Amino acid sequence: MVQVWGPGAVRAVEACFRPARGGGLMLGPAGRLRLGRMGRGAGDEVVAVVLEGEPPAVEIQCHGGPAATELVLEALEGAGVGRAGVEQWAAAQAATRIRAEALVDLPHAPTLRAAEILAEQAGGALDRELEGLDAEIRGGRLDRAIGRADRLLADGRVGVRLREGWRAILAGAPNVGKSRLLNALAGFRRAIVAPTPGTTRDVVTATAAFDGWPVLLADTAGQRAAEDPVERHGIDRARRMADSADLVVLVLDLSRPLEESLGVASGWPRGRSLVVANKADLPAAWGLDEPSLRGLRALRVSAERGDGLDDLTAAIAKAIVPGPPAPCAGVPFRARQVEGLGRVRAALRAGDVAAAIRAIESLRGWA
Ligand SMILES: Nc1nc2c(ncn2[C@@H]2O[C@H](COP(=O)(O)OP(=O)(O)OP(=O)(O)O)[C@@H](O)[C@H]2O)c(=O)[nH]1
Ligand SMILES: [Mg+2]
Structure with missing residues (x-):
């Protein structure tokens, strides 16, 4: 799957997309699937779809495997599109750093259960949990905050294993x-x-x-x-x-x-x-x-x-896994997140509210 995003996305794909049955990429409403070909020679058969958004992005499903996808990427580069890694793509997609990290990890989930938990985090479960934790701290309910941080750290022992097993x-x-x-x-x-x-x-x-x-x-x-x-x-x-x-x-x-x-x-x-x-x-x-x-x-x-x-x-x-995370729970899934939560808990135990709030901010913020 290739995604093209940015102000000139539709124009750039339009320049190299050869529709199977006439009509341009933008024929019809956003979300309509268009079958066509891209790339030099016969190129690869692709399904392209314009994704609603401001500006709209284009998703291209390539049918021919990794080598044929290269033909598509080459054509797009010819139309002025730059290549980005999956991290960059996720950062452009996701509203928060943690959600972007989950988007990157999700395709690597080896089992359905791992995928379910990571998909929850991509949907914002851990961010919501951290917002709740922040609210407890600001409300002066430090014991409850420590309890929540403990639970998150316990679930983190499971979360960090979801990708590698x-x-x-x-x-x-x-x-x-x-x-x-x-x-x-x-x-x-x-x-x-x-x-x-x-x-x-x-x-x-x-x-x-x-x-x-x-x-x-x-x-x-x-x-x-x-x-x-x-x-x-x-x-x-x-x-x-x-x-x-x-x-x-x-x-x-x-x-x-x-x-x-x-x-x-x-x-x-x-x-x-x-x-x-x-x-x-x-x-x-x-x-x-x-x-x-x-x-x-x-x-x-x-x-x-x-x-x-x-x-x-x-x-x-x-x-x-003696104690699995609760369904739909916010679960830390990267060592970075677990370390950050460790700092939050240490600050809470030391009664340093300001340091705990800062630690949550740095855990959630883009580095
Ligand atoms: N009846 C019976 N035979 C078994 C069972 N499990 C394994 N065997 C037989 O025991 C023999 C050894 O099995 P393996 O799985 O090769 O044993 P292993 O522990 O891997 O042996 P090494 O690789 O030599 O260390 C084979 O002939 C198997 O068919 C079982 O549950 N019941
Ligand atoms: Mg053996």
Whole structure:
């Protein structure tokens, strides 16, 4: 999609638009779609529409993909139109800086839920929330203001992840079914599954939605004392990834003695772990109340048959986002916004009303 805006927008597009059925771009009212071609040679087939506004802008939908779009851009440049980045476009579109930031981030949302939340912010939800916060501060209701800032900062932990998603790693001993589980959770055959222990040697990833939250799942090499240097390298990478992941899903094999797969569990961070007892379709070799699990609650799953996957999906979602933002809430979604809110809250805690108001202004204003 190409948008041309500014005082000469319609004239410039008119100069290079070849309508399919006669009549110029401005034939009929604004908002009417016009089919035509743009660009040298045959150019690209496009649908152009004049958008009401003062001055009116023109939106051009190109049909031929990125390379054909270049033909359209080249023609527009010939008509005196300059190129702008998406940030500049958003700044020209949006009434506030935060709404412009949301317009830039929205097309990158990996899931519907992420898109919904960002679309709310593009519609002004966070701006309205900050106006409310400002009103509480100016009204002297500092406790309430601190409460609102706390809530915004809590939601910001979710908001800043909407674009890139969270990272969860499937870890465990060789052959417990990590790759099979990745495929089952991702819904397609991404990783190689084989009965031979040590099948996965590098980190294989797939993005999936868990209750609407985008999560990059990483399948890793099974943890064991490997002789093979390639496998050992994969095992080291898995350990490093586990350290920086948001969540470690430790996979155990329910059909084999627990010691075989639990040995590798030592050292995984407890707070960010979920435990899965896989191969629940086979006769169990141990019980979920084994003392050696040290109170860790394991979820029974059969990656092969799909049993327990809904519960596991829900548990992963809950582990990464324990408290989702309320529907339609104002949610900070950039680190810059979260930092700004941190300054607002610090000023409020210090009782410095003027500094808190300034911090909101700088958070909302164009830098
Ligand atoms: N019966 C049964 N077999 C399973 C299940 N999950 C995996 N398997 C089988 O267990 C074997 C190992 O599965 P993988 O997914 O390759 O195991 P892995 O943990 O990725 O193994 P490495 O890559 O070697 O670390 C394969 O033969 C799978 O078909 C399950 O839920 N039930
Ligand atoms: Mg594997």
